[in-house]
Amino acid sequence: MLHNRIALLRTERNVTRRELAEAVGVNFQTIGYLERGDYSPSLELAMKIARFFGLPVEMVFSFEPFAPLAAELMRAKASLAGEP
């Protein structure tokens, strides 16, 4: 299964499913299936979605579950502060 951050990115940028769907050329219901993990996109669709959000594809899709955003922020903060 391919995990993704589409819902999070969409919410963060205030984009509806229909807007994202139109931008990447799929039906808006397909975005819902992607967000729920019920469908894994083709490479072409994954890259279109990543391009829409202006991010590398590996920041939007992953074979491993994404860590919670708060945990990643804490880790990034600790890294910047030079903590182990």
Add this chain to the structure above:
Amino acid sequence: MTTKPLTRPRPGRLSRRARRAAIGATALAAATALAVLALLTEPGSAAASLLKLTIATATLGGFAFVMSRSIHWFVGNAPDEALDERELALRNRSYFRAYALFAGLAVAAGFYFLDLAPDLGLWMPVHYDQWWAVVWGFLVLALGAPAALLAWDEADPDGDA
């Protein structure tokens, strides 16, 4: 690949549970009526004619009811360019399963009619009405199975928020 803007899902669409209930009820009613027609009615009688009319109306009506309230007839029959990659994959899966179902039943029916029934003295269609029941059953299955399997399987979609 891009999709054309289409109104999906249809207004007043059915939930998956309602879809399954409608498909199951239609299939059960059609199978029962076909069995009654083939086994119980007098060939050429008014009852047989009425039953044939009822079967045709009920199966087509039930199928039309489900399909008019879902995307599945559309997904099952639209040109490729009107579907996105998920819908194409969904359709391919349903067509494959429908083909497997139809081919399996056709082989079983062939085996029954050519070998089992003559050898063991089992029921065989003889009259026009009985053949009508058999052929109509296969027609409904061949035409309706892909979209019915789609409608049976597909999860309820979310909104577009």
